[in-house]
Amino acid sequence: MGIAERYQRIAAEVEEACCQAGRDPAEVEVIAVSKTVGPEAVAEALAAGACSFGENRPDQLAAKAMALPGAEWHFIGNIQSRRIPDIVAHASLIHSLFEESHALKVDAAAQRLGKVQDVLLEVNVSGEASKAGATPQEAPILARAIAELSHVRLRGLMTMAPQGDLAAARECFQGLAQLAASIRLTLPEGAQGPFSELSMGMSEDWRCAIEAGATMVRVGRAIFSGAFE
Ligand SMILES: *Cc1c(COP(=O)(O)O)cnc(C)c1O
Numbered sequence: 748m749g750i751a752e753r754y755q756r757i758a759a760e761v762e763e764a765c766c767q768a769g770r771d772p773a774e775v776e777v778i779a780v781s782k783t784v785g786p787e788a789v790a791e792a793l794a795a796g797a798c799s800f801g802e803n804r805p806d807q808l809a810a811k812a813m814a815l816p817g818a819e820w821h822f823i824g825n826i827q828s829r830r831i832p833d834i835v836a837h838a839s840l841i842h843s844l845f846e847e848s849h850a851l852k853v854d855a856a857a858q859r860l861g862k863v864q865d866v867l868l869e870v871n872v873s874g875e876a877s878k879a880g881a882t883p884q885e886a887p888i889l890a891r892a893i894a895e896l897s898h899v900r901l902r903g904l905m906t907m908a909p910q911g912d913l914a915a916a917r918e919c920f921q922g923l924a925q926l927a928a929s930i931r932l933t934l935p936e937g938a939q940g941p942f943s944e945l946s947m948g949m950s951e952d953w954r955c956a957i958e959a960g961a962t963m964v965r966v967g968r969a970i971f972s973g974a975f976e
Contacts, residue, residue: 761775761964775963778946779799779801779966780949782803782804788971801822802820808837812837842946853896853899854898864898872926875909887930894935901934901938906922923947947959948961949966950967
């Protein structure tokens with residue numbers, strides 16, 4: 748199977764999983780995580796119907812966004828302060844924000860570029876030491892601080908589930924969905940509408956994520972490698 752076929756198969760399976768979960772397929776977007784492949788592979792997925800791509804390194808984000816401006820580029824990786832201007836210049840959505848100091852820098856960079864930067868707050872729901880993100884306890888305070896910035900729009904929450912354990916992944920996704928619902932009520936009224944995205948689920952566990960309410964699944968290997976055929 749090639750990249751085009753794998754993308755189309757995932758897109759069809761996502762639609763089917765939405766229907767099975769009683770959800771509207773239009774609510775769930777597949778973010779094709781292209782961090783391990785070059786622009787040619789991205790072009791193949793783009794031609795097959797993929798619209799949004801995820802990158803975890805600012806240099807790769809910039810290079811691929813410039814090579815393929817017809818796609819939407821999401822930043823899903825570790826944020827380093829000094830790379831924030833590059834990230835803001837190319838990302839339509841940043842999934843991995845969880846430090847207030849970074850939020851302030853994103854706000855300033857977006858203001859300089861005359862844009863409003865869409866972001867998600869990353870939460871470490873599972874509490875694994877290897878995972879990034881705000882704790883569920885810090886998340887509501889951070890969310891309110893981010894929602895006050897004039898050049899940042901808080902669109903929702905993101906998490907990474909423990910790998911290799913679907914029951915633990917399911918619990919993690921349900922936890923993120925519950926947290927989002929409770930945070931939403933504490934945001935200023937104007938910030939509640941845009942706060943509607945849940946970025947959760949990867950190649951191994953996106954089905955559980957859709958059942959738990961994901962609006963974005965971030966799928967890499969199942970599209971760009973044969974690992975899940
Ligand atoms: C790599 C990555 C993914 C995709 O993982 P796969 O297992 O390849 O689907 C999703 N989200 C983040 C944050 C990643 O770094």
